[in-house]
Amino acid sequence: MRMFNEKKRWFPVGLFLSMRIAFKNLFRPAITIRYPHVRAHIPERARWALEIKYAKDGTHRCTACKICEKECPNYLIDIDVETSPDRSKTIKHWLYRRGGCMMCGLCVEVCPFDAIKMGHSYELAHSNPDLLEYDLLTDTPAYKRPRPAPRAVVKPEAGSSTKTAVTTEPASPVSSEAGVAIGQVQQKEAGNA
Numbered sequence: 001m002r003m004f005n006e007k008k009r010w011f012p013v014g015l016f017l018s019m020r021i022a023f024k025n026l027f028r029p030a031i032t033i034r035y036p037h038v039r040a041h042i043p044e045r046a047r048w049a050l051e052i053k054y055a056k057d058g059t060h061r062c063t064a065c066k067i068c069e070k071e072c073p074n075y076l077i078d079i080d081v082e083t084s085p086d087r088s089k090t091i092k093h094w095l096y097r098r099g100g101c102m103m104c105g106l107c108v109e110v111c112p113f114d115a116i117k118m119g120h121s122y123e124l125a126h127s128n129p130d131l132l133e134y135d136l137l138t139d140t141p142a143y144k145r146p147r148p149a150p151r152a153v154v155k156p157e158a159g160s161s162t163k164t165a166v167t168t169e170p171a172s173p174v175s176s177e178a179g180v181a182i183g184q185v186q187q188k189e190a191g192n193a
């Protein structure tokens with residue numbers, strides 16, 4: 001054992017091993033890039049900082065429902081909304097604290113209106129921590145969902161056993177299939193009377 005240790009100390013095995021690794025890597029293609037002259041290719045599904053999605057006409061789809069705010073595990077989203085007497089909402093602040101964001105994408109997944117996305121810009125470092133908190137929307141009207149078109153409901157006319165009247169009513173919580181079925185039943189009843 002003593003002999004082996006002495007031999008090992010004398011014979012530069014480690015040097016030859018490291019030289020072998022160096023020569024092997026000498027002929028391999030480089031895996032590093034000359035940043036910032038060369039930019040890395042970011043995969044399509046890579047997740048970076050949170051961004052608001054804008055349509056071509058510059059409108060966003062955030063209704064200020066605050067679901068993303070409730071779902072963020074790190075409590076990084078803070079949405080300040082003002083509701084006017086006519087029930088229209090204004091987003092005063094849509095605060096995003098990027099410094100603590102782990103880019104999990106949960107807020108994007110839970111958004112029912114597809115209003116936010118994980119961006120692709122990966123140069124996010126700042127020496128000033130104040131710049132890691134900012135508003136994605138400020139003093140902006142919240143997106144108003146278009147109301148479904150009123151559906152036609154067939155109702156028997158008052159005082160008449162055969163005549164029916166077609167009226168339009170605003171869509172109710174009843175589904176459209178259920179609404180059609182109700183209309184058919186009402187029509188049958190009118191015919192039987």
Ligand code: SF4
Pocket residue numbers: 061062063064065066067068069079110111112113114115116
């Ligand atoms: S981003 Fe989506 S989930 Fe968050 S408040 Fe806006 S609409 Fe609601």
Ligand code: SF4
Pocket residue numbers: 050071072073074075076077100101102103104105106107108
């Ligand atoms: S990506 Fe995750 S951690 Fe970042 S704001 Fe959204 S839910 Fe929060």
